[in-house]
Amino acid sequence: MPVRERILKTAVDLFWRYGVKSITMDDIAKELGISKKTIYQHFNDKDAIVKEVVEQELACEKTDIDRLGAESRDPIEEVLKTSDYVQASFGTISPVLLHDLKKYHPRAWILFQKHKHEHIIQGISGNLKRGIEKGYYRENINVDVLARMRVEQIEMAFDPTIFPPQKFSLVDVHVQLIHHFLRGILTDKGFTIYNTYVDKSVIESNHP
Amino acid sequence: MPVRERILKTAVDLFWRYGVKSITMDDIAKELGISKKTIYQHFNDKDAIVKEVVEQELACEKTDIDRLGAESRDPIEEVLKTSDYVQASFGTISPVLLHDLKKYHPRAWILFQKHKHEHIIQGISGNLKRGIEKGYYRENINVDVLARMRVEQIEMAFDPTIFPPQKFSLVDVHVQLIHHFLRGILTDKGFTIYNTYVDKSVIESNHP
Known part of the structure; x- marks a missing residue:
């Protein structure tokens, strides 16, 4: 792997584990066994x-x-699969990461906010609309309000002032919020589909 | 009414309508038909x-x-009544109010945060526990996680960066969030009770 990519890969690993603030250029160089000078040639x-x-x-x-x-058969499976994916990522992410970005790296934070508005909210809205069309989600939900609320929930799970990591596990918070979110929008028809997925889900059976 | 109380009452009216930042001591004095000097004798x-x-x-x-x-017969009615009360208050409050407090009046903001943690989260947790006991709310909800999430939702509804007032009405957002929250925690037994209230509710029938 070229050194530039190695630097980025190592940085991701360290940032995800320890947040951004506590990691120095020295730490990255040390982890890679290269000199700081080499890093500065690229960044x-x-x-x-x-x-x-x-x-x-x-x-x-x-x-x-x-x-x-x-790959999902229906909008409910899509939400649950996405949720499993986000949980798998969460497992390896330091809860202080978003907080550090917001506070110390405004340029990266703006990228994240842009991504949130352009992709995440759009993605959730699309899912909600497909679910309503199929009769799985209530017709009387306001797609725009709930999509924005849901994206805030995702961020909220990371906020140490709301869910202090000493007291709450990120995965637990996430599982609670996603199942609550989904249940809040389901019709009876949607619940029938949802229950077939939840019965199979290891995660849900860990929270009987 | 003594002048001190009149000042406070007028200040509330103005702050609620226009937010805090845009209201000056001059505005308060003018509205009361008294001099600024009189206000400064008290504050x-x-x-x-x-x-x-x-x-x-x-x-x-x-x-x-x-x-x-x-006054409520059960935890579900309590949530809906509290929601109606909060909505009635919302109708008279400028969406910029909480934002102004947070940004320009940290002492008042701290009071609000303290209130949030000591009373609102406690109140919601109590409601959730009573609902679980009665079999109206799911046993597998994490009371602490959902109470904190709910209080953040209340604040979120006020945040102009999340729900710009030009695009969203505070009451609409609130109605969407409270019914979504409640539905997300209800058991089948709870839904039966909930539906009897919702059928009667003018608000819900406006959102068919």
């Missing part, structure tokens, strides 16, 4: 690495989530 | 008025909401 500063890492991760996430949508 | 600055206004309003809200709880 002006940590902020440049952070921005590129976030860009790559968001693009990758979009591809993954689009694929999950295409 | 050091606008921040002192804001703090006292918020204190009074929160105490008043707590009394009202406790009373609504005591």
Whole structure:
């Protein structure tokens, strides 16, 4: 792997595990067994690495989530599959990561906000509309209101002032919120489909 | 009414309608037909008025909401009654109010946050526990997670960056979120009760 890609890969690993603030250029160099000078040949500063890492991760996430949508048999399965995917990612992410981005890396944070509005809210709205069309979601939901609320829930799960990591596990919070969200929009017909998925789901059976 | 109380009452009216930032001591004096000097005999600055206004309003809200709880036949009716009460208040509140408090009046904002943690989250948790006990709410909800999520939803409805007032009505957002929240926690038994209330509700029948 070229050194530039190795730097980015190592940075992602470290940022995801420890957040961004606590990781220095020294830490990245040490982890790679290269000199800091080599890193600076490719990146002006940590902020440049952070921005590129976030860009790559968001693009990758979009591809993954689009694929999950295409592979799903119906909008309910799509939500549950996406949720499993997000949970798997959450497992490896430090809860302070979003907080660090917001506070110390505004350029990367703006990318994240743009992604949120252009892709995540659009994606959720699309799912809601398809679910209503199929009669699985209530007709009287306001798609725009609930899509925005849902995206805020995703961010909320990461917010240590709302869910302090000493007290709450990110995965637990996420599972609670996604099942609550889905149940809140289902019709009777939708519940029938939902229950067939939940019965099979290991995650749900861990929360009897 | 003594002049001190008249100042507070007028300040509440103006703040609620226009937010805090855009209202000056001059505006308050003018509205009351008194001199600014008279206001300064009672309050050091606008921040002192804001703090006292918020204190009074929160105490008043707590009394009202406790009373609504005591008057309700079951936890579901309690949620719906509280929701109607909050909506009635929302109708008279400028959407920029909480935003102004957070940004320009940290002392009042801290009061609000304290109230949120000591009373609102406790109140919601109590409701959730009573609902589970009666078999109206699912046993497998995490009370602490959902109570915190719900209180964030209440704040979210006020956030102009999430729900721009040009595009969303505060009451619509609130109605969507409260019914979604309730549906997300109900058992079949709970739905039976919920439906009897919703059939009667004017608000819900406006959103068929």
